[in-house]
Every structure is written in structure tokens, then in C-alpha cells.
Amino acid sequence: MSFFSSLPFAHALVARQDLPIPAWLFAWGASIVLIVSFFALSAAWRKPRFETEDWRPFGAGLSRALLGWPAQVLCGSIGIFLLGVAIYAGLDGTEAPDRNFALTFLFVTCWLGFPVFSALLGDVFRPFNPWRAVGRAFGAGFEAIAGQRAAHFEYPEWLGRWPAAFGLVAVVWLEVVYGASGGVAVGLDPHACAVAASVYSAYTLAMMALFGVEEWCERGEVFSVYFGMFSQLGYFGVKDGRLGRRRPLSAATRWATLPGSAAVVIASIATTSFDGAQEGAFKSAIEWLFERLADTNLELTWALRLTDTIFMALCFLGVGLVYLLGVRGMRTVRGAPSFPKLRMGFAHTLIPIALAYLIAHYFSLFVFQEQAQFTYLLSDPLGTGTTDLFGTASGGIDFTVVSSNAIWYVQVGALVAGHVLGLTLAHDRALVYWPDYRDASRSQYWMLAVMVAFTCFGLYLLSAGNG
Amino acid sequence: MNRKTAILGAVVVAVAVVLLIVLSSSGSDDKSSTTDAGEVPTIVVNKNAEPVGGIAELTYHKGDQIHFKVKSAIADEVHLHGYDIPKDVKAGGTVTFDLPATIEGVFEAEMEDQKRQILQLTVEP
Numbered sequence: 001m002s003f004f005s006s007l008p009f010a011h012a013l014v015a016r017q018d019l020p021i022p023a024w025l026f027a028w029g030a031s032i033v034l035i036v037s038f039f040a041l042s043a044a045w046r047k048p049r050f051e052t053e054d055w056r057p058f059g060a061g062l063s064r065a066l067l068g069w070p071a072q073v074l075c076g077s078i079g080i081f082l083l084g085v086a087i088y089a090g091l092d093g094t095e096a097p098d099r100n101f102a103l104t105f106l107f108v109t110c111w112l113g114f115p116v117f118s119a120l121l122g123d124v125f126r127p128f129n130p131w132r133a134v135g136r137a138f139g140a141g142f143e144a145i146a147g148q149r150a151a152h153f154e155y156p157e158w159l160g161r162w163p164a165a166f167g168l169v170a171v172v173w174l175e176v177v178y179g180a181s182g183g184v185a186v187g188l189d190p191h192a193c194a195v196a197a198s199v200y201s202a203y204t205l206a207m208m209a210l211f212g213v214e215e216w217c218e219r220g221e222v223f224s225v226y227f228g229m230f231s232q233l234g235y236f237g238v239k240d241g242r243l244g245r246r247r248p249l250s251a252a253t254r255w256a257t258l259p260g261s262a263a264v265v266i267a268s269i270a271t272t273s274f275d276g277a278q279e280g281a282f283k284s285a286i287e288w289l290f291e292r293l294a295d296t297n298l299e300l301t302w303a304l305r306l307t308d309t310i311f312m313a314l315c316f317l318g319v320g321l322v323y324l325l326g327v328r329g330m331r332t333v334r335g336a337p338s339f340p341k342l343r344m345g346f347a348h349t350l351i352p353i354a355l356a357y358l359i360a361h362y363f364s365l366f367v368f369q370e371q372a373q374f375t376y377l378l379s380d381p382l383g384t385g386t387t388d389l390f391g392t393a394s395g396g397i398d399f400t401v402v403s404s405n406a407i408w409y410v411q412v413g414a415l416v417a418g419h420v421l422g423l424t425l426a427h428d429r430a431l432v433y434w435p436d437y438r439d440a441s442r443s444q445y446w447m448l449a450v451m452v453a454f455t456c457f458g459l460y461l462l463s464a465g466n467g
Numbered sequence: 468m469n470r471k472t473a474i475l476g477a478v479v480v481a482v483a484v485v486l487l488i489v490l491s492s493s494g495s496d497d498k499s500s501t502t503d504a505g506e507v508p509t510i511v512v513n514k515n516a517e518p519v520g521g522i523a524e525l526t527y528h529k530g531d532q533i534h535f536k537v538k539s540a541i542a543d544e545v546h547l548h549g550y551d552i553p554k555d556v557k558a559g560g561t562v563t564f565d566l567p568a569t570i571e572g573v574f575e576a577e578m579e580d581q582k583r584q585i586l587q588l589t590v591e592p
Binding site: 017019396399400403404 | 548549569571575
């Protein structure tokens, strides 16, 4: 018997995994991607359309109601309260991840929910961000007492969004590598989750004190940067304190202007890829390397963690390499801007792909586990079986609420839609850098190859089983 | 559309069609065992709570009757997750699972106290 099967087995959050997409659907998905890509190249527009937002603010009353200080205090308080409940549940509740409020709330409701809702509704995390709320409250208190605003260090320009990129990898590593046990995606124990949330809170508040609340949220705070990235795709936004609507996708064209932005979106695609592949496409390779490391007398759980860490790093390198090859290819086209400018200038085109990967890999997890979130986890957050706050503690998950066929269509539909939106943004940006339409089109052969690679890889992961 | 683009398009469409035909005709590469009618698969669990011969794999279609036994050398709870059916087994005893396949997906059965997976159950549409 192998070392792998002798690892203790941890409960996954959801006791049901998706079936791999069938071969015929893989084939249709890949074919649609190729055909759509061809027509995108041959029939696309010749002037940039997404570089201007076409901003139209809503009425001042609506902005005051939703963005005024009473709403900010209320939303911030809700955010602080829910983070507190999650940490408390993690520290004092059951060790079973699927029965404890902390895991589902932090890693499903927030981590998976905010990207989608941000893309649809704008940056909805910002008002609920508990660390921002605490930081602003401290700032206001300091100003009231000292009679002046707190002074901060100047944020190093070169650091850009790199802290957020590393933080994003760390969050997913904690969830799917540190928490993995016996190959289960979410086996993180709630206590470790609560400790990590507490440590992250202390770190974030310290960084806010050093560099300023808004500065850190814009560049270093993992959740603000990550969810904020997806909010750039949508129709709604905030500008100069006013809520408004804009041309969808247009805000994304100005997002990747800070160093490290490309790393954030690449990290998103890479970490999702790893999570999707570890139970399917990479399973044999992971087992092989794990057995080699276990032979060196490394403790088994740490041998698995080291193995998974190596594969996650390889995913990051692989995704980054494919993107950089595409950028390098574009450099060969006449009149191309510099490599760094291209690398930064096209990073936003991967945001739809990142969102598509998230939806494709976690749609069913979100649908099923949110039933738990709003039934027994809400009424019995500690999972002790002794409380029933809202009378829903005996509720459960109905796994028949969405069929395998529906899940497959959502998965493939998300990847194809992400592909089309990514191509759209890439073509539009090319028209900015290459005023000659023919040169712009030529440059996009390269980005098209990048997009096709990511989309077909995503389909492959789904066809190989995504755990 | 110029000649070069037309050729590129033709190549892309040709590749797409070939891909479609090849993959559509390849069928499923199901490596797990589908149960034969009349034969009840038995998973034997040793004293280390490990399934003899590795984690068993059973595949059914929705509407089929899921039917398998677990013969265990140790006392524990055998838990079929997803369907959420726990059954206590005594040391040296056997428990039988016999239920309709109503939920599609991939599920696990484990020796609950020992935290060992013993079965991967697949229910296809």
C-alpha cells in the first residue's frame, strides 16, 4: 500500500464532487473557442471602444444613501461583526470544517462570492471590509484627539501590488495545501483558519498604520485588491464619491497600472488551476512526487504539503510563462511598445479568464455550500449542535438542486464567455498600441494563442475531474 | 478578409472539426468498475482501517440501485457522504448499503473515526 493512502483523510466542505465534463462537451467547448477566436480576429472593430468609460453618475440622493457615513458605519460594523463571528467560531467551535461557520464563511461565501458579486455589482467588498473599517475608525479617532491626520510612510512605488499577489497565493495555499490532508481540497481545521485570520488582521492593521488605510487597500490588502480587480469588469462603479454606471469592461483597462498587477491575475488563474488539477489532471504526478519525498523520511503530511507547494509554484510559473510568451510574441510585431509596457498593458485582459476559472471550478461548491451557510451554519455557527438561533439548524444540503448537466453547461459556458471577454479586451488594447489595424490584428495572433491555451487548459482540467 | 486570414480560418475550423470528431467518438474512458447485476461488491477493511486492494471505485447511473457491503476488521462508523448514511460496524462484522442512486456526482465513503477513505462512488446522469 502506498504512503498516499495511509494519510489521514479529512472531510471536504461539500461531500459531493463534480463529475468530469464528458468528452463530447469538451470537444464542443474547444471547438467553439477556436471558431469564435477566428471570427474575432477577422471581423473585429478597428477603433478602441473600451478605453473611455462613458461614465454616467446616478442621482446624488442614491449616492448619499449608499455611500454616506451612516451607510459606511453600518456596513463596516457588519463586516467587523462577521469577521469576529468567524474567528470566534474557528477558535471555540467544532473541529469539523463542514460544521463550523468559519471555513464556509471565509473560503466560500466571501472568497468565492465576492469575485462574482463584484463583477456584477461593483466593489461591494469595500464598504464591508472589516480592516478598512477599523483602520478608518482609528484614523478618525486619532484626528479627533490629535487635531491632525496621522502621518504615514510613503508607499514604495516599486512594491505596487506585489504584497497582494503574494498574499493571494498565501490564502489559497493555506486553504488547499496546508489544509490538504489525504488529497482533500478543503481540510483546513477551523482553529488554524481562525488563527490565520487573526494574524492577517494584525498584519493588515499594522500595514494600514504604516502606509495609510486607502493606500494599503489599493495595493497591499489581499481581499481589497483581489475583489476590486473583478469589480473592474462590471457596469457599476464609484467615482469622486458618486455611484454611477459605465461601459462594462472599460474600468479594467486602467486597473493594471501598478507593478505586480499582472502577478495578481496570474496568481488567481494559477491557484485555481492547481486546485482544479490536484484531484484530477495532476493527481498521478502529485502522488509520484509525494512517494519520493515520503521515502526521504519526511513526515507524511509535510511531504504532501511540500509536494502540493511545488505543484502550485509550477502552476504559477506555467501560467506566467504562457502569458509572457504571448507578450514576447507581440514584441515581434512592427511598432510594438516595450516589453514591460506590453506586459503591464495586457494584464487586465486575463481578468475575465480568472473569473471564468473561478466560476468553472467552484460553481457547484458555492451553490451547495451556501445552502449550509444559510441553514445550519447560520443557526449553529459553532457546530456544537446545541444552538438553533434561527430555527434552521436541522437544515441540510440538497444536492439535487442543480444537475450535473447544468453544472457542466455553467462550467463550459463560463470558460467560453471568459475567453470571448479576454479576447475583446486584448483586441481593444492592441488598437491603442498599434494604430494600424493590420498590425494590431497581427499582434493578436499571440494573445489569441494565450487565450486559447488558457481556455482549453481550463476545459481539460474540467474533463479530467476537478475534485 | 484577405487570403492569409481565410487560410488561417480554414485551418482553425478544420482543427476544430477534427477535435470534435475525435473527442466525440472517443467515448468515456471509464476506469472504474461498474457493478454487475446480482454481484454485490464487498469492500474489505483491514485492522489499519485501510481498504484491501486500495480505495474501491464503484460507478452507477442515476436511478440504479447502489448496493455494496463493507466487511471491517475493526469497529467504526462507515459513512457514505453526500447521501449522508452512517452505519456502525462491529469488529469482524459486515454492513450493507442498499439505496437508490438519486444524486449525481462523486462521493466518498470512509471509516469515520479513523478518517480513512475506503470507497469512491460515482453516480452518472
